[in-house]
Amino acid sequence: MNGAGNAFLLVDARGNPAPTRIAASRIREWARRWPFDQLLVLETSDRADVFMRIWNADGDEVGACGNGTRAAAWQMMVETGRHEMAIDTRAGVLLAGRKPGREVSVDMGVPRLDWRDIPLARPMDTISLDFRAEVDGVRIENPGAVNMGNPHAVFFVRDLEALPVAALGREVEFDPVFPERVNAGFAQIHDPEHIRLRVWERGAGLTPACGTGACAALVAAHRRGLAGRSARISADGGELFVEWRESDGHVILTGPVEDEGEIELEPWH
Numbered sequence: 126m127n128g129a130g131n132a133f134l135l136v137d138a139r140g141n142p143a144p145t146r147i148a149a150s151r152i153r154e155w156a157r158r159w160p161f162d163q164l165l166v167l168e169t170s171d172r173a174d175v176f177m178r179i180w181n182a183d184g185d186e187v188g189a190c191g192n193g194t195r196a197a198a199w200q201m202m203v204e205t206g207r208h209e210m211a212i213d214t215r216a217g218v219l220l221a222g223r224k225p226g227r228e229v230s231v232d233m234g235v236p237r238l239d240w241r242d243i244p245l246a247r248p249m250d251t252i253s254l255d256f257r258a259e260v261d262g263v264r265i266e267n268p269g270a271v272n273m274g275n276p277h278a279v280f281f282v283r284d285l286e287a288l289p290v291a292a293l294g295r296e297v298e299f300d301p302v303f304p305e306r307v308n309a310g311f312a313q314i315h316d317p318e319h320i321r322l323r324v325w326e327r328g329a330g331l332t333p334a335c336g337t338g339a340c341a342a343l344v345a346a347h348r349r350g351l352a353g354r355s356a357r358i359s360a361d362g363g364e365l366f367v368e369w370r371e372s373d374g375h376v377i378l379t380g381p382v383e384d385e386g387e388i389e390l391e392p393w394h
């Protein structure tokens with residue numbers, strides 16, 4: 126499946142009695158065979174409709190995936206005919222709703238903004254980090270930092286299309302200032318309600334879209350006074366819409382989902 130081009134291999138393991146364990150080497154091998162950004166495994170949950178475990182293409186398990194949550198919710202909606210779904214993840218139970226067309230919204234909860242929550246290696250103002258990176262003479266600096274169940278650094282740039290995003294993203298992901306590594310977003314503000322965004326995902330590289338990255342971009346832009354509380358986010362793979370709700374501080378992510386087909390996997394245990 127994909128969510129605005131963000132590619133997923135979705136495995137239904139609800140029949141299995143034990144939590145899923147898959148060797149990182151096997152995940153990397155699957156990702157080479159069927160290129161995906163994240164592997165999503167559905168398991169039974171005793172407090173939601175389903176539990177979703179998430180691994181990046183490099184084999185590391187992670188806490189959150191906005192587009193993946195929307196994709197899993199869509200799959201469950203098609204299966205059950207329901208229009209609302211509760212998806213349990215390591216980042217908590219997330220509520221998803223079906224929208225007109227093939228769009229799904231998910232409530233990604235309240236962003237965490239303290240430097241310890243990102244996490245960062247040292248105390249810093251997360252509205253504008255005292256951090257810079259440089260590749261081939263191109264310098265980026267002072268990203269906003271947001272944790273959406275996973276860590277994000279969002280750089281605001283003047284000319285996104287001219288930026289060597291992959292090279293810079295790789296550099297930022299592994300900088301020791303981010304002890305758990307980081308997803309690096311590069312945002313150009315078109316106007317306070319429209320942001321162009323490219324994301325280098327931790328453990329997956331440059332992706333056509335990143336859901337939590339879109340949420341982080343809106344939150345970081347709003348905190349910087351660059352955007353309102355909601356915006357259209359134009360990613361390489363499609364359009365996402367994000368609202369940072371004033372009433373309860375929750376971030377709502379909406380966008381398209383597509384099925385791409387089914388494959389047969391060999392048993393992994």
Ligand SMILES: N[C@@H](CCC[C@H](N)C(=O)O)C(=O)O
Nearest residue numbers: 190191192275327335336337
């Ligand atoms: N594709 C995702 C984010 C997946 C996890 C991320 N790469 C991480 O390591 O935190 C999304 O749509 O949010």
